[in-house]
């Protein structure tokens with residue numbers, strides 16, 4: 001079994017208003033990991049999307065600390081408490097980061113980790129220490145969950161940055177999940193990484209990374225041991241992956257690993273900001289079983305701007321056909337992103 005990086009090109013065909021034949025090219029790629037197809041409709045790059053000629057203004061409640069449950073002092077009396085078996089104090093604190101249960105859980109262990117007391121932070125403007133402290137807080141929570149329920153091995157850290165990416169509160173935070181029941185992506189990635197390991201003796205994301213390092217066209221750079229690249233067959237706009245080779249558990253992370261992850265996430269945020277995009281999703285899954293061969297990978301994708309009457313990035317094509325349609329080649333994404341990794345910006 002090897003990872004296959006498959007690309008096919010097709011052409012549309014129509015007559016322009018002057019009767020000339022136009023044949024726009026579309027590239028159909030298959031993601032070597034998920035095996036999902038994605039379509040890059042190059043001609044749509046020329047179409048100006050509304051709402052991205054400048055970074056949108058902050059939302060109206062950007063200054064509204066008074067009603068925000070994540071601002072202090074409300075965070076200590078309007079958010080729920082962890083059970084004593086997880087934390088006697090009812091919450092976990094690391095630096096300025098405070099972690100507590102999600103009031104509207106999605107599974108057995110569902111928590112929120114607030115970065116600090118800054119109520120609204122524009123994309124790309126956070127500092128690395130704030131992110132590192134918040135990630136370390138998440139890892140401490142997941143460690144305690146793992147001790148409390150040894151079967152809750154399906155874990156995830158996610159971020160919805162602003163409401164257009166699904167965030168319900170402006171105040172910057174991460175979500176943390178752990179459960180005995182695997183998500184669809186956990187189930188698929190665990191099976192795929194095990195099959196890959198059995199047949200090749202190698203880790204799947206290390207092999208993917210090796211291919212991309214040799215190819216170079218989508219490789220962006222590194223932050224410490226984290227290696228960053230544009231996804232070969234994106235499942236979202238300007239999709240970027242960070243791979244931490246050979247590491248298969250959050251519990252293997254050092255503080256330095258979280259710091260270098262934070263550096264890469266903030267580089268990606270600054271890149272997205274340069275595109276006048278103010279919203280994105282982040283996600284990272286782990287399978288915390290002894291036999292795991294699934295390495296850690298973080299995925300970031302831009303979402304449609306939080307601005308009036310902009311186009312949503314999920315259409316009938318994604319819902320009905322299941323193929324993600326994007327407009328920019330991943331190779332162009334990598335070229336635009338590299339300056340944010342190599343210290344030029």
Ligand SMILES: [Zn+2]
Nearest residue numbers: 068071119171
């Ligand atoms: Zn707030």
